[in-house]
Amino acid sequence: MHLKLVKSWVGPGGGMDGVRDITNAVIDLLAFPFVAVQNAPGLPSATASVNSGILLNMGSPGVKVGMEDRDMVKVIEEDLGKYIKILLEVGVPGIILWCLEHLELKDLGRPVAFLAKMIGHRPLAVQLVGKGLLDPTRMKRLLDRSSPREVMLDVLMIVSDLARMDKGFYEYINRASLLEFFKGFLTHEDPSVRSKACSALGNMCRHSSYFYSSLARNQIIGLLIDRCSDPDKRTRKFACFAIGNAAYHNDVLYEELRRSIPLLANLLLSSEEDKTKANAAGALSNLVRNSNKLCEDIVSKGALQSLLKLVAECSVVAVNSELFPVIGRLRQSPESTIANYASVIINKVADS
Structure with missing residues (x-):
């Protein structure tokens, strides 16, 4: 109701600019704890991708707090569960989704960035999806060619995080x-778009073969294979990851993935x-995991030789590494598990 009144106000601070400004101000406030925790060095929550919702990191006092005030971050971390519970109780995820409908496409950067920050926390993710985050009409608008770059990247991050979190989200992503x-x-x-x-x-x-037939039907696999020779290193890394998972659960996509074998082999030696x-x-391993369809190609395209060469090089590096003496000393560790693992590593290298 307040945004509707602001939108109809013709004075200073009104109209579409007023709607944008008040929405962004509230989002900056609500996102502060997430930004602070994500930017804290060395804390478990720092494993959350700082890249998601990156627009909220820019100029946010949360970044400074996260990097410089460890005591404050610890307090925020301890109470983050309570904070998330409050956000859920008052329906903040749904309200932010509703705000998207009242903003112009060019002004969606911060709201979508906040969605990307929230999506890393399962209870918030569940409510967001339940409130229609992945509605086809909404997704079509957010991923439109005229959509801001940061919105497109955050939507890709959101889809990726949901897919990684739980196979239960696959159905919603599919819809x-x-x-x-x-x-x-x-x-x-943009290489960031390709890699994401x-x-x-x-x-x-990741979790099942749910999307395999859809990927084939939409002719995605061929484009994915091409990304193994992408000029961008992050894109190459994630293309290999995707191909490996596309081969993991069964051999339905093996024929289409055949063309990836020489590209994967080349990457091993580059x-x-x-x-x-x-x-x-891992991708090459998965291409022989479910059937022998591609075994001949694995040999004839040089993949097996590349794998063996890589293993040989890694063994030499391990033996010559400055870490090797450290591993040797760890065999004397009072912690039996550490001592056992160190012994296994030493013995494996000795046998190779």
Whole structure:
């Protein structure tokens, strides 16, 4: 009701600009605890992606508090559960969704950023989805070509986080008719859009084969394979992750994924970061996990040789590593579990 009155007010602070300003001011206040906790170094909650809702981090006092006032962050962390409970009781998730309908597309950055911050907490995520976050009409508007870049990125993060959190969200993601947008995302000029699209697809294949046939029907797999040779390193990393998950649960997509084998093999021997190589190796492993359809290609395209070469190089690095003597000393640890693991590592390297 208040926003409607502000919108109809023709004086200073009224109209669409007034609606935007008051909405953003309230969101900055409500988002403060999430921003502070996410930007705290070395705390468990810092594992939450600071990239989601990044617009709220810019110029927020929560960032300064998070990075500099550990005592304050500890207090916020301890009470975050209570705070979330209050947000749920007064229906803040639904109210923010309602606000989206009263703002122009160009002004949706901060509200959507707040949705992205909230989505990392399961109770808030459940209420948001229940209140229609993934409504097809809403998603179509948010992912429109004229949508601000930060809105598009946050929506991709939201989908990715929901898919990673629980397979129960798959049905809602499916109903949102998002796959038609992924073709554009996977070939988007912005590398951040491409990488986040790959990450979201990987999480949409994380828990089950629910989306496998839809990915094939929408011709997504071929575009995903192309991203293994993307100029952007993060996109390559998440493309390997997505391909690995698309091969994990059954062999339905094996034929389409056949073309990925030489690309994955090349990544193993290139100067990629370790996580990308791990994702590529995992993807190749999953391509022989469910049937022998691709075994011949794994050998003939050089993937097996690449895997063996990588293992040999890793063994040499492990032996020569400055960490190796440390692992040796850990065999004398009073903690039996640590001592046992250290011994296993030493013995494995000795056998290789």
